[in-house]
Amino acid sequence: MDSVEKGAATSVSNPRGRPSRGRPPKLQRNSRGGQGRGVEKPPHLAALILARGGSKGIPLKNIKHLAGVPLIGWVLRAALDSGVFQSVWVSTDHDEIENVAKQFGAQVHRRSSEVSKDSSTSLDAIIEFLNYHNEVDIVGNIQATSPCLHPTDLQKVAEMIREEGYDSVFSVVRRHQFRWSEIQKGVREVTEPLNLNPAKRPRRQDWDGELYENGSFYFAKRHLIEMGYLQGGKMAYYEMRAEHSVDIDVDIDWPIAEQRVLRYGYFGKEKLKEIKLLVCNIDGCLTNGHIYVSGDQKEIISYDVKDAIGISLLKKSGIEVRLISERACSKQTLSSLKLDCKMEVNVPDKLAVLDEWRKEMGLCWKEVAYLGNEVSDEECLKKVGLSGVPADACSTAQKAVGYICKCNGGRGALREFAEHIFLLMEKVINSCQK
Secondary structure, eight states: OOOOOOOOBOOOSOOOOGGGOSOOOOOOOOTTOSSOOOOSSOOOEEEEEEOOSOOSSSTTGGGSEETTEEHHHHHHHHHHHHOOOSEEEEEESOHHHHHHHHHTTOEEEEOOGGGSSTTOOHHHHHHHHHHHOTTOOEEEEEOTTOTTOOHHHHHHHHHHHHTSOOSEEEEEEEEOOOOBOOOOTTOOOOOOBSSOOGGGOOOGGGOOOEEEEEEEEEEEEHHHHHTTOSSOSBEEEEEOOGGGOOOTTTOOOHHHHHHHHHHHSOOOSSOOOOOOEEEEEIIIIIBOSOOEEOTTSOEEOOBOHHHHHHHHHHHHTTOEEEEEOSSOOOHHHHHTTOOOOEEEOSOSOHHHHHHHHHHHHTOOGGGEEEEOOSGGGHHHHHHSSEEEEOTTOOHHHHHTOSEEOSSOTTTTHHHHHHHHHHHHHHHHHHHHHO
16 A cells, blocks of 8 residues: 655745755746635646756657656656646657657647756746746646656645645655765765664664655645745655656666566556457568568568567467458468468458457457557557557557567567567456455
């Protein structure tokens, strides 16, 4: 269960937290600002994700794919599905980030160059946003780099702000780490324990640990932000589960972060179902799309052995694998690959064939997965429970899916998608056992 603990109302001389260092620009006040606004309407709570294009550590980190989804997509999905925000915004200075944000259903605030510098603070960008949005009463500043955020976290924090009267709430995580004083080089001093007695070192289970900000979100009312604070007034912290506390600013080892997300991330409102059927487009997915013609006019295609192994592993796990193509492929050539899969070629309407196969097996759409790469695959990708495309798929197909492979078509994409299916199926099994 999520643990929520609340801090008492507090007055502090400098409550600025991690996201609000530096002197903010002056905020233009409006008639809705401050604590004295009327109560004709419920306060407007806006989610705001700051996503500058100029990340120095990882270029365009905010839209780099993490477990097949743009990084920012994970928090946008959680914010939108929470149902507590009157509006969900992404503040950015970059066209590609804007396009991804809109694909996920967010509104976009194009931030100025003045608040897009390396020296700009989060508070600078939030204040600029509020200057353009007088309707907003409360800002939920959600960090794009926290992909394991769940809607339930946001729902509970919104309740703390709206129902329990807190002016600001921020996320923390509990750590069991012993701290020691730092000694500067060249200084003859000895280090001192800061939070333990070395003579009586507690066991982990005997120590409650300490709370640390994890940077997932900072909620604050407008009147606080107008004074230059994101943390202040009647403050509270919200304790997140440790497994949900993943920060890509810290976890720069992307593969490890991906494994955490696949295990603990939020995948949408509808529960995942066990996949029973995978349908794969032949040209550009199973193969790289290249066709070679021999001297006697016979068609020659190539495929990656890794993909053949992926098909074999899927079948061994009880998942039916079938192949489809809109092109009049040579069935004799395909049969020579010895993949032992049912296939249909020269298909003008892939969705109709996919639906026929689904009904034949008595499956619901959530039990079907599809790997495609072309415009002709778009409707199939949108319909199934689990969809994927190779890294080199067309943009139309990429916009329709939940998972974008790192591998190209015919170069391991099918095997990679199979591994993704296995990880999600493990998640389904674990959820059923709870």
